[in-house]
Amino acid sequence: MGGFVSIPRTQQPIETTNDSLRPSKLLFNVTIHNSLGTIKVLMLPEDNVGDLIKAVLVIYDGGKMRPVLRNIDPNCYHLHYSPYNLQSLKPSEKLKNLGSRNFFLCSKPRTSSR
Template sequence: MLLYKQKKNQPSKGNRFLISVTVLGSAGPIRFVVNEDELVAAVIDTALKSYAREGRLPILGSDLNNFMLYCPIAGTEALSPWETIGSVGVRNFMLCKKPQTENSIDSEKSSAISRKGSGSWKAWFHKSLNLKISSH
């Protein structure tokens, strides 16, 4: 019988555990394994990459600075990006977009206006959804 021996010059990786991250507005949770000493920011990044890889909707983007990770059991405060995921003591989390400020909303409106004339299929699709069909 062969026993696995850890190399002496290799540091211990710490405990690993399965977490479940529910994205607000998505169909179901994303599950993946993390180290207990991994930072919350790294967990958010991994969750966003897994979400995009699976092709889930709504499309979120990849900037982890636009998101907050909550622990529904621990309270209403978002977790700090610099704390470790294992320090919370739970395995179920909620990923939400940060609330937008007025400046970011204004910049999004101006960029949407500038894109309107581009003639992209997305603009046509959104315009066609906004058409009202009158019923008799």
Template sequence: MRSSVHVPAAVEALLGHPVAAMSERPAPLLSRLLVNVTVERSLWPVHVLLGADATVADQARAAVAVYAAEGRRPPLPADDGATDTAARFELHLSNYALDALDPEEKVLDLGSRNFFLCSRKTQRSDHPLLLHSALPCLDV
């Protein structure tokens, strides 16, 4: 079977098979994602390599693990009874986004490779002017 593009016989002889067979291969599936996670009060982002089926909670766990392993400053807040690392932090699309991402959502479906990680704080209902979703990242 010949392709519509003229390929010299010498090229086919060197490759040992028709060039058209190479161009008919399906595109490879995405197996890994490289994402940038900026941790609150940190100077530069953490680079995290995730599997293609990773969730937002997996990304938060991986970002905290990389941040701690690299010995970054300032150190992250201490564990206050939460057993899961992802339960201590919230992931946002940017530091200006008020709503935290759903922990069960797939990272691949979000359409972004840059995120902002901030510690989850207890919501205070005594401040009527702030939305509850904005409270975890704001020091008020």
């Protein structure tokens, strides 16, 4: 037999509301500067940019990916829409309000201590 699944019909029509049409999680693709490929992360729409940065760094570091990051502190990174966009996203901004699911993560410029 094939891989089909039979779903029984209900006698009453199914009511849908706006809440049932909202995704429970969103898939984000984040490319880290100087790394190969993207990190794919499932996040809640109510999470913010700071949460996404933390999740990406945990996945990257936990996967022993190369190049090894010097620092995995989320406060040392900016999230951008692309590598060509100079404006970084605010860490407090909600993911559901961003309008994109593809991002670029780069480290913040080092400040000289002289």
